Amino acid sequence: MNSVAVITIDGPSGSGKGTISRMLAQDLGWHFLDSGALYRLVALGADKHQIPLDDQAGLARFARDLDVVFTHSQSGEEPDVLLENQVVTSELRTETCGNRASQVAAIPAVRQALLDRQRAFAQPPGLVADGRDMGTAIFPDASIKIFLTASAAERAQRRYKQLKQKGFDVSLAALVGEITERDARDSQRQASPLKPATDAIVIDTSAMNITEVLAKIKHICQQRLADVSQQ
Numbered sequence: 001m002n003s004v005a006v007i008t009i010d011g012p013s014g015s016g017k018g019t020i021s022r023m024l025a026q027d028l029g030w031h032f033l034d035s036g037a038l039y040r041l042v043a044l045g046a047d048k049h050q051i052p053l054d055d056q057a058g059l060a061r062f063a064r065d066l067d068v069v070f071t072h073s074q075s076g077e078e079p080d081v082l083l084e085n086q087v088v089t090s091e092l093r094t095e096t097c098g099n100r101a102s103q104v105a106a107i108p109a110v111r112q113a114l115l116d117r118q119r120a121f122a123q124p125p126g127l128v129a130d131g132r133d134m135g136t137a138i139f140p141d142a143s144i145k146i147f148l149t150a151s152a153a154e155r156a157q158r159r160y161k162q163l164k165q166k167g168f169d170v171s172l173a174a175l176v177g178e179i180t181e182r183d184a185r186d187s188q189r190q191a192s193p194l195k196p197a198t199d200a201i202v203i204d205t206s207a208m209n210i211t212e213v214l215a216k217i218k219h220i221c222q223q224r225l226a227d228v229s230q231q
Helices: 017-028 035-048 056-064 095-105 108-119 134-138 152-165 172-188 210-230
Strands: 006-010 031-034 068-070 081-083 127-131 144-149 201-204
Touching: 006 017, 006 134, 017 031, 017 127, 017 210, 031 035, 035 056, 035 068, 035 081, 035 095, 035 108, 035 127, 056 108, 095 108, 095 172, 108 134, 127 134, 134 144, 144 210, 152 172, 201 210
Parallel strands: 006 127, 006 144, 031 127, 144 201
Antiparallel strands: 068 081
């Protein structure tokens, strides 16, 4: 396993892990892995190439040969993502793509196809990895493991505001249903189910804002990284 320092931040959709992970990586000057984007890319590409979601071998082949480029962001903002030389950043963040990605992520062959690609993100000086199984399956020996959670109602509310700001016409009630369904699918799948690693620090963000969550995680990281350096 890679000896580079890795911080994993796992959790369900809407827990804030993506925003927090990106901000933390920016503060540390480390690399950032948005593992969920890889599954969304597979789902988007499958739709583009008309690969059925029940064609597990076809999806795994596409995942293994995924032609993707993540542009670099100096500001900490979300970088553009190019799939087969086309910018697909906004398409990746739709609820439809997210739901399809959750189905794709339940396929063991797809997860295996993306395993080495995800681990290759661990480069000096360090990596902040955001996902659902970063601390359990991808980087089980990570230096620090965080698991963010929040109630389904709170996560739906956050997602509703986010989509409204981007101009999408969405239903809050529908979002609650979709998030609940996705939670069940992600936590009950046989391949790398959504759950905290046994040594993860679990943080409920329901009553916390982004600034508070980031400050808490930075404090944890400072303590843990200091302890590691003294060993």
